Amino acid sequence: MSDPMTLPLHMRRTMFDPDPELMTARDEEGVRQVRTAFGIDAWLVTRYADVREVLGDAERFSNARGIGIQFPGMPQASVEQRKKMRAGNLLTFDPPEHTRLRRMLTPEFTMRRMRRLEPRIHDIVTDHLDAMERTGPPADLVTAFALPIPSLVISELLGVPYEDRDDFQRRTNRLLDISQPPEVRLAAQLESRAYMTELVGRTRAEPGDDMLGMLVREHGHDLSTDELSGVANLLLLAGHETTSNMLGLGTLTLLRHPDQLDLLRKEPERIGAAVEELMRWLSIIHSGMSKVTTTEVELSGTRIPAGEVLVCSLPAANRDPEFIQNPERFDIGRGDLGHLAFGHGVHHCLGAPLARMEMRIAFPALFERFPGLRETETPAEFRSFHIVYGLTSFPVTW
Known part of the structure; x- marks a missing residue:
């Protein structure tokens, strides 16, 4: 369970559910001033319509302007160091620079390209189920199933050696854990960059058939080594961290809702709708990147000056009764109604x-x-x- 004494409001949860105070803030205020985990004041945006507006307007709500904010207690980095760490990270840019980077990656994530991967994903899933069956119960579903499958998929897609997974998962956990001291998180970020820079160097010398090889062959003259490292780093982190937690939490959700699991078993064609409802109901990304207002704006009747930091609560928005009926209910019969779990606008999850x-x-x-x-x-x-958000362990039997 979350500790409301130390966690910022938008990160507080009780098992699957956002904190009741967050729901009250959404229903009664819509926008509230809060102190973030990093010690700065921000405006917490909680309603579906407002969050969608913020995410959908890169001109008034900037990702790039947040880069210059100095967080209390964070180690000072030089201008050159900050520039190096930012390079290639799509989440820290606005159009047109964001557009330039994303345009190079979009073809690799079309449904047509993804379908090419489908047989391999089936094989990876089967291999891990075979291993679980051989070992026998009990098993930790996180380490036996939920974490290794997305890690192997994204490693093969990018061209990252799978044997390095323990190291990159360790670095990722340190980087994304806000309870870690700032210097530990910064060190993890620098280590990740150094690892990926070395890998990019090897790929430039001998590009393979994976995505990193494709980027080198097709865009190697347009992208610097720092940009290639940043792009690959972001994809590696996002590609295993998010899906693995959805597999773990999603399985637990279905087990805790046996009527919905029975429906899915009887009508397996509902799996697409079930995935969308799991994404909406769980909303494992608390907020995504902070935004900075470029002009005075008004959200839920609150005027917010230019230069202010905004944090969007995705769980609160996706459970907004103005967006969806009976939002607290997990119901795979809904289908995809436009949830924001993958974001929205130019930064919608690639x-x-x-x-x-x-x-x-x-x-x-x-x-x-x-x-x-x-x-x-x-x-x-x-x-x-x-x-x-996710699970650190999930003991199961069968």
Whole structure:
């Protein structure tokens, strides 16, 4: 469970549910001034319509302007160091620079390209289910299934050696855990960059058939080594961290809602709708990148000056009764009604087609292989201080 004494409001949860105070802030105020985890004041935006407006307007709500903010307690980095760490990270740019970078990546994430990966994803899922079956119950679903499958998929897609996964997962956990001291998180960021820079160097010398090789061959003259490292770093982090937590939390959600799981078993064609409802209901990304207003704006009747930091609560928006009826209810019969779990606007998640495909394959395969899958007496452990919400362990048996 979350600790409301130390966690910022938008990150507080009780198991699957956002903190009641966050829901009250949405229903009664819409926008509220808060102190973030990094010690700065910000405006917390909670209503679906407002969050969608903020995410959809890169001119009035800037990602790039947040880069210059100095957080209290953060180690001072030189201008050159900050520039190097930012290079290639699409989340820290606005159009037109963001457009330039994203245009190079978009072809690799079309549904047509993703379908080419589908047989390999089926194989990866089957291999891990085979391993679970051989080992026998009990098993930790996080380490046996939810984490390794997306990690292997994104590693193969990018061209990152899978044997390096323990190291990159360790660095990612330190980087995204806000309970870690600032210098530890910065060190993890620098280590990740150094690792990817070395890999980019090897790829430039001998580009393979993976995405990193493609970027070198097709855009190697347009992208600097720092930009290539930044792009690959972001894709690696996002590609395994988000989907793995959806697989873990999503499985627990279905087990805790047996009527919905029974419906999915009887009508397997509902898997697409089930994935969308899981994304909406869980909203594992608390807020995404902070925004900075470029002009005075008005949200929910509140005037916000230019130069202010905004934090968008995705869980509050996706459970807004103005957006959807009975928002607290988990119901796979809804279909995709336009949730914001993948973001919105120019920064809408580039890897959404891949994440959807992995979940559409993995959930049915898991429940088909282990029809008696259930929780053990040892409860799943939720992690609270992470930028991406999820489980640290999930003991299951069958």
